Amino acid sequence: MIEKSYNPKDIEEKWYNFWLEKGYFRADSKSGKPSYCIVIPPPNVTGSLHLGHALDVTLQDILIRWKRMSGFNALWLPGTDHAGIATQNVVDKELKKEGLDRHQIGREAFVQKVWEWKKQYGDRIIHQLKRMGVSCDWSRERFTLDEGLSRAVKEVFIRLYEDGLIYRGDYIINWCPRCQTALSDLEVEHDDVKGKLYHIKYPFVAGKGHLVVATTRPETLLGDTAVAVNPADERYKDIVGKTVTLPVLNKEIPVIADEFVDMSFGTGAVKVTPAHDPNDFDIAKRHNLPFVKIMTEEGKMSEGAGPYSGQDRYKCRENILKDLSDLGLLVDVKEHLVGLGHCYRCKTVIEPYLSKQWFVKMKPLAEEAISAVRDGRINIIPSGWKNSYFDWMENIKDWCISRQIWWGHRIPVWYCREMQNEECAMRSGIIVSRETPEACPYCGAGASALIQEEDMLDTWFSSALWPFSTLGWPDETDDLRKFYPTDVLVTGFDILFFWVARMIMSGLKFMGDVPFRDVYIHALIRDAYGQKMSKSKGNVIDPLELIDNYGTDAFRFTLTAFAAQGRDIKFSVDRVEGYRHFLNKIWNASRFILMNIKQPLLLCKDIKEIDSLSLADRWILSRLSDVISEVNAALAEYRFNDAASILYQFIWHEFCDWYIEMSKLTLYGDDKQACNAAINTLVHVLEVSLRLLHPFIPFITEKLWQDIPLPDRREVEGLCVQKYPVPQDGIFNKDAESKMAVIMDAVNGIRSIRGEFNLLPSLELKAMIRAFDGTKDVLRENLVYISKLAKASDIEIGEDIRRPEDSAVAVKPAMEIFVHLKGLFDVELEIKRLQKEITKINESAVFIKKKLTNREFAAKAPETVIEENKANYKDFIEKIQKIQENIEKLKKWGKQNDVQMVEGEFVNVKQSTVRTVEGGHIELQQVGAFTIDGEKIDVTQGAAVVLKSEELNLNQSISCLSLAENASLNFSIAPVAMAKEDINVNKSAVGVMISKKIKTEGTSSLIMIAKEVEGPVTTLLDWRSALAFGAAFGGVLGLIKLLRSR
């Protein structure tokens, strides 16, 4: 027997190992099945699992498991990324702890160290992924620095170079002074920072006067080689061509005219620092200005900065401002918001820096990539991201790919120092080669004359090849033939440009085909307040902690349920707990079903072979069929959250709340055949549901599925390789669904009355239902269900039912339900209730009426809409009328139902004792009868308890009176209704309970009876309070006051 509640820890590791041992995740490059392939966005090898990964892989796993079960040769190719700068930084830090720095130990030793690090910690992320239950083909795991992938990187570099798409040159690049490397534009994060705009005087060399320039970076004036104004600027018309003196350095620089200058900004005059600003660089190129570098790679002032040489860039700013101020050249300082670039790895402020780097020409590559998306060869989902994609692609700039780091792919370039002939010189001695060259291929200089390029490639250069390099490219492998193009790429939008766009470009260039047909872009996960999670903010939720606390399945289901397209996810732990409850529900439903499979097994192989399916059976099978199509459809469109909620709704509210409850009737009944049909249906629906749920919550479904004693089970097989359900696994049956709707209406109607009158769930009700024709027949045929689910032992159904007195009503389409309430009835409450319902319906009715009477509507609205509205209106009006009739009737009754106080007396008292909850005991006195005014009253249910002791508390014995079980009390009392009206009591009151609770097998029901007035006792609704109350006031046997209706 399985445990009472679900404990994920017991099963996850076991079944993951089972899957691995069976090799279920392995794809077959020779398979004849259609293939389906996803390459994982490779996490950083030194990273650890965060929520973003968790979401990403959960969605991929859902797709892969779904496709695998749906008969595809599914390959999910896993791997990790070497993450050049990030990994290098990590190892740098380690070295620092040892008091070392990578330059001290040298390049080779450092790289060796990183490899060791990778060996030691590189598996961590993989282990963490496995805990997510991912069904990757681990036999194909790749690492971007693997030999094969490195070969692909070299090959791509060389081919791009040969095609003239890679070049080397001096340009302004983004330089991180801390990481000491160039970065691509994408690797710079822009943040608006409060800064200042300084207005500085540049005196004219000839004559008096000066020009005022505005700058946010005064320290760069040391590298100024001109001042620029707009040629159209009237203010400076006569100044162009003059010479000004560069403050502090007293260098003469020209005033030039360039259209770039924005006349409206600052003073309209710009200092030009060609070596430290990309715009100034362009201006300088146009005007042949000199380039003066004033900073070092560490972000300190260099010799070019003259007297400030050696100072930190910010210290220098302070000093220069002071000097300018002293010289009277600083004329104004204004607050100014500056968009500052920061290194995406270390957040250091980026320095635009003139430097010799390698670049990829992007425009030619981008063109094809744009049309691939435009013409639909690649589908971006949600499609809103297409705009961003096009926008970026159409304005793409060349990609700086060289990095001054040691960990990664070294640029396969050598330089010939000798350049002995023209060709060699023409090529600047650049040798691009797959192998280390023995000699210069141009001038024949020997190996000793050749120096290898020190720089490494941007990590994203290798990631861009991931969809084909992992499949074996440049070799023409079976995998490549079979799985390229891959089917879908699942990732967050944060790497759309970094990675997705570049993969598309390189796939098209080198494979001649798109790398994937769909790109599914999911949301980013934020914390409960919508903030991005980051270590520095300390708001990071560790997925492994969630897994430990709630289990992988609950975590996965939460992520899935949240994964609505196009919105960020505000993640909170509470939600995970909620979905764990869902798993517990599944667990217990399974437990119930497995417990009820009776021996010998009567399980049938095919549910369609079972005759004598009941309405409930047919209904749930029909619902199942529908759910199967909906889930498949949702998955096909990447509507993960829809799929999750469809399943949640079905399992919990249809299967558990309705079907399982109904099945109990047949399960515990005498009809063997019906019972067999029910068991088969239960098992069938469970089995199919587990298959349906498997991609979402693989562990619990596998475990439970293994526990089902299926007749044709092959012991060794796992659920994860079973067929994914198709609609034929259910049996669609419209008739059953509409009949069930009638039954549900009836049950809901009765339950509503029970709930609103606060009647005990255990109280058996007596109901009458007025219904006609088909509805009547359906109700009659399925009376047992209504009786069971609504707890109504006595139900009468007919066309000419008349509403009994003291009954509450529920009006449903095609039926009116009356529930006898007898003494429990409260006219006022019922009238209020019904009037409220009328108000509600009336609002809708008025609205529709308005529409229907509008001539334009009748003329222009589509026929179907008009019909629909008419039908709705008719229903509303009928309902309102029926309810109104009921209200009228109630008002009449209300007059007769004056409340009276009646005295009564118990007779034939026998005594017995039961224990109270608190450890005391209650003496029960069995009563043969009960009289009021000498008239003998029958008692239907429960025991009337009279507290007769003078001073009782709960730990003392309480003498009670218990009424005979088979007696009946015709004018029973509505305890709750009374209590709601504030019963008033005084000290002479006697507490009376009519309660089944006191009987061993009983349920509870409570009545406080009171005489005369003094203070409300509304709160005395639970039986312990009642006992206490009775005890406090004491009581006298026989002195009973009853509220009596009529």
Add this chain to the structure above:
RNA sequence: AGGCGCGUAGCUCAGUGGGAGAGCGCUUCCUUGACACGGAAGAGGUCAGGGGUUCGAUACCCCUCGUGCCUACCA
């Protein structure tokens, strides 16, 4: 500066040109033989505000406010 998105129940969010849904939370009742990680019944919304298109707008368009993000060379 431009672009994109969001604003729906107390919270987190679905959703659609024909008068609004879920989960959690809340209120009341209940230990009935899978489950209190449960069952039953309720309460709760001018669908941010204003204008327009339409027979009809929460949905489509425009504007405003609030909010988040992306891109960008404004010194």
